[in-house]
Amino acid sequence: MKINRIAEIINSRQPDFDAEISELLTDSRSLTVASETLFFALVTARNDGHIYIRALYEKNVRCYVVSKILPEFSQMPDAIFLEVPDTFAALQTLVAAHRTKFNIPIVGITGSNGKTIVKEWLYQLLRDDLRIVRSPRSYNSQIGVPLSVWKLDSKAELGIFEAGISTEGEMAKLQNIIRPTIGIFTNLGDAHQENFQSLKQKAQEKLKLFAKSDVLIYNNDNKLLDIVVKQSGLTAQWFSWGVSPVAIMQIMNIEKTQTYSDVILKYDEEQFTVSIPFIDDASVENALHCVATMLYLKISPKKIAKKIKLLEPVAMRLEVKDAQHNCLLINDMYNSDINSLSIALDFMNSQAVSRRLQCTVILSDILQSGFKSEELYQTVADLLKNHNISHFLGIGTEISKNSSLFAEIDSEFFPDTESFLQSARLQQFSNEIILLKAARTFRFERISAKLEKVAHETVMEINLNSLVDNLNYFRSHLRPETKVMSMVKAFAYGSGAVEVARTLQHHHTDYLAVAVADEGAELRSEGIHIPIVVMNPEKAAFEMIFDNRLEPEIYSFRLLNDFIAAARRNGINDYPIHLKIDTGMHRLGFEPAEIEKLVEIITAQNAVKPMSVFSHLAAADDSKFDDFTAQQIACFKQSADIICSHFSHKILQHILNSAGIERFAQYQFDMVRLGIGHYGISTIDNVKLKNVCSLRTVILQIKTIQAGETVGYGRNGKLTRLSRIAILPIGYADGYNRRLGNSNAEVYIKGKRAKIVGNVCMDLIMADVTDIEALEGDIAEIFGENIPITELADKLQTIPYEILTGISRRVKRVYFRE
Numbered sequence: 001m002k003i004n005r006i007a008e009i010i011n012s013r014q015p016d017f018d019a020e021i022s023e024l025l026t027d028s029r030s031l032t033v034a035s036e037t038l039f040f041a042l043v044t045a046r047n048d049g050h051i052y053i054r055a056l057y058e059k060n061v062r063c064y065v066v067s068k069i070l071p072e073f074s075q076m077p078d079a080i081f082l083e084v085p086d087t088f089a090a091l092q093t094l095v096a097a098h099r100t101k102f103n104i105p106i107v108g109i110t111g112s113n114g115k116t117i118v119k120e121w122l123y124q125l126l127r128d129d130l131r132i133v134r135s136p137r138s139y140n141s142q143i144g145v146p147l148s149v150w151k152l153d154s155k156a157e158l159g160i161f162e163a164g165i166s167t168e169g170e171m172a173k174l175q176n177i178i179r180p181t182i183g184i185f186t187n188l189g190d191a192h193q194e195n196f197q198s199l200k201q202k203a204q205e206k207l208k209l210f211a212k213s214d215v216l217i218y219n220n221d222n223k224l225l226d227i228v229v230k231q232s233g234l235t236a237q238w239f240s241w242g243v244s245p246v247a248i249m250q251i252m253n254i255e256k257t258q259t260y261s262d263v264i265l266k267y268d269e270e271q272f273t274v275s276i277p278f279i280d281d282a283s284v285e286n287a288l289h290c291v292a293t294m295l296y297l298k299i300s301p302k303k304i305a306k307k308i309k310l311l312e313p314v315a316m317r318l319e320v321k322d323a324q325h326n327c328l329l330i331n332d333m334y335n336s337d338i339n340s341l342s343i344a345l346d347f348m349n350s351q352a353v354s355r356r357l358q359c360t361v362i363l364s365d366i367l368q369s370g371f372k373s374e375e376l377y378q379t380v381a382d383l384l385k386n387h388n389i390s391h392f393l394g395i396g397t398e399i400s401k402n403s404s405l406f407a408e409i410d411s412e413f414f415p416d417t418e419s420f421l422q423s424a425r426l427q428q429f430s431n432e433i434i435l436l437k438a439a440r441t442f443r444f445e446r447i448s449a450k451l452e453k454v455a456h457e458t459v460m461e462i463n464l465n466s467l468v469d470n471l472n473y474f475r476s477h478l479r480p481e482t483k484v485m486s487m488v489k490a491f492a493y494g495s496g497a498v499e500v501a502r503t504l505q506h507h508h509t510d511y512l513a514v515a516v517a518d519e520g521a522e523l524r525s526e527g528i529h530i531p532i533v534v535m536n537p538e539k540a541a542f543e544m545i546f547d548n549r550l551e552p553e554i555y556s557f558r559l560l561n562d563f564i565a566a567a568r569r570n571g572i573n574d575y576p577i578h579l580k581i582d583t584g585m586h587r588l589g590f591e592p593a594e595i596e597k598l599v600e601i602i603t604a605q606n607a608v609k610p611m612s613v614f615s616h617l618a619a620a621d622d623s624k625f626d627d628f629t630a631q632q633i634a635c636f637k638q639s640a641d642i643i644c645s646h647f648s649h650k651i652l653q654h655i656l657n658s659a660g661i662e663r664f665a666q667y668q669f670d671m672v673r674l675g676i677g678h679y680g681i682s683t684i685d686n687v688k689l690k691n692v693c694s695l696r697t698v699i700l701q702i703k704t705i706q707a708g709e710t711v712g713y714g715r716n717g718k719l720t721r722l723s724r725i726a727i728l729p730i731g732y733a734d735g736y737n738r739r740l741g742n743s744n745a746e747v748y749i750k751g752k753r754a755k756i757v758g759n760v761c762m763d764l765i766m767a768d769v770t771d772i773e774a775l776e777g778d779i780a781e782i783f784g785e786n787i788p789i790t791e792l793a794d795k796l797q798t799i800p801y802e803i804l805t806g807i808s809r810r811v812k813r814v815y816f817r818e
Helices: 003-009 049-058 071-075 087-099 115-126 144-149 171-178 199-210 223-231 281-296 301-308 338-355 373-386 397-401 417-422 445-451 464-475 489-493 497-506 517-525 539-547 557-569 592-603 623-644 658-663 789-796 800-805
Strands: 023-025 037-040 063-066 080-083 106-110 132-134 158-162 182-185 215-219 237-242 249-256 261-267 270-276 318-323 327-331 358-364 391-395 410-414 432-437 459-463 483-487 511-514 532-534 551-554 575-580 608-614 652-654 671-674 693-698 701-705 723-728 746-749 752-757 765-768 779-783 812-817
Touching: 003 080, 003 087, 023 087, 037 049, 037 087, 049 063, 049 071, 063 087, 087 144, 087 171, 106 115, 106 171, 106 199, 115 132, 115 158, 115 281, 115 301, 144 158, 144 171, 171 199, 182 199, 182 281, 199 223, 215 223, 215 281, 223 237, 237 281, 249 281, 261 281, 270 281, 270 301, 281 301, 318 338, 327 338, 327 445, 338 358, 338 373, 338 432, 338 497, 373 397, 391 397, 391 417, 397 410, 410 417, 417 445, 432 445, 459 464, 464 483, 464 497, 464 658, 464 671, 464 812, 483 652, 489 497, 489 800, 497 511, 497 517, 511 517, 517 532, 517 539, 539 557, 551 557, 557 575, 557 592, 557 608, 592 623, 608 623, 608 671, 623 652, 652 671, 658 671, 723 752, 746 765, 779 789, 789 800
Parallel strands: 023 037, 037 063, 063 080, 106 158, 106 182, 132 158, 182 215, 215 237, 237 249, 327 432, 358 391, 358 432, 391 410, 459 812, 483 511, 483 671, 511 532, 532 551, 551 575, 575 608, 608 652
Antiparallel strands: 249 261, 261 270, 318 327, 318 812, 459 693, 693 779, 701 723, 723 765, 746 752, 746 779, 752 765
């Protein structure tokens, strides 16, 4: 679209010259084709896109939508600035106008769960027959939806877009952008319920997506949803499905085997059977939404049955794993299309910059894209060049035929996966970040297995999206100008300090805090550049602190004098320090009576410079100590004000921890310190933060053991019935507490809980799976979504901190982004 036309749509002044725009950008870190990019400088409570314009200009971006004209823009004479009152509204207005150009079926999907799965399965089922544009991954927000719909072009024959909301008033805006002709309401549950008075109100809000749809597909077995739909006044035709005899598509019977769900359906007075290659209820529900949609599109039951049987699992996340020879592996297998490639390359670049690693992409043929081969792989080559990929390996006959398109990149090609595995190239990776993307038939899991470090089968999975969601939840309690110090001490509460710190830095946390200097030095060596505070600096580590630009907490006169002396020996002036006041915790810190002496010492020298003054709340999470908390805050304020009054520069004040942010936000001062809240632990009962850490293992073996026999050391696990006992490779050497043995805890296997039998061993535990259809190799959750870490903490009469930080380093950390 021409920039002049865009200016007309968003009601901005016509620019002096024209330009062709193909890409919309809201995140400066995701830049690809600079010459055809229009950057929207979005302003949020925590960030302002205008501050990134200078850097984008230096990368040859010339077109911007802004809500204010900054003085520095005068130094960019060849740039176009379209000024509007609200850049966010302008983005949505532009894409809403773009949507009106297309008279094709558009599927809009909403619901509490399953949106992405239904979208991806519809794509799998329909891509052979239609040229489809769909939302990348989970782009279902107020920003993600317009960026998705913008991808509609003249070749599109079908659009599939998902829409998610978290509060009232959002869906009407998304409806105006998507304008779905076909609506799918996947299900109704508690997700994002906190901003709605009831499930009914949330359902009513979500239904606004279908205000002008031709048809609405939904499961009328959900009685509340069925009632809300019928009371909604929607003009759309109802295409209901379920066991109810009034459903348009009726479920007559479901039979499950170990691998398939055979569903007999009745539609238009005829019965037919679909074999869904999944047995969990959620997958069956998602697949039946797809069946109903295909029926509405006039696809024959025979063809539907043939297609449904071939459904493949949807890879919902990017996994980051350590690989051999100092490499990092990004596993995004089975998301093989242009949109997901672009997203994965953005993520790869963000990882590579901070780690100082070269970027290598291993990509298979992209199947059933809807593009002509040369057009498709020219687009791939352009994406690789724009993302500064150092090495490219193409696997497949089709991509190999187009090898000439990759001439500007160091590239190699192999006809199939086996040829690559047999080549010497597999042994030549070193100091690289490697992205794996493939169609499922290429079986790239074999490449992944060869590249990964040999690892313990017990892993801790860290969901980086949830980490950021939790950060933003706590930010929602703060003023826009309040800074956040993120605690990443103790290996980031067991989650892995480097990856967590890198993610937090990427999302603009202001400070990081570690316990000791070694932790901070490791972060610096991995490319972390934001300020890092050392909470327990030791005299022996002062040189490490200086060398790595770490900022010490100073809590005593001995430490203060020693650090000043060390700074003077190094010829350092105004080195940043952070002063701690003891207001009642009675651990580390200067006493309020010592403040005058403290000020006297600091003002008499210029080797160090206080950047912040802070204290630590002893019981912010417990309402019975609120009076004491108030005393601490008052004491801190008095001491901090005395210190600040003696200096001309701004000294930050902070006292709130995670619990304090939730319960005493009025005392946020200049900064807050966020620790355990990052990882999904809240002190407020009705707040459900996102789970970040999941400890998982696998079943090594299953034994059938007679009643009266015992299991494990000490013969404590006596069986009272014929039992199936699963042996799992996790024990107290991995951080699984011995007190959880002998039926004191459970693990989660195939949708059910299984009690621990006998004593916890050093490397193994045993679980009773007699009533579970478990198999060797099945996944067992130790804690996570289904067994909250708080549950284990309660059983052990401890706190979640202890469990998280106690997980052994031999347990591999696997990071993923959904």
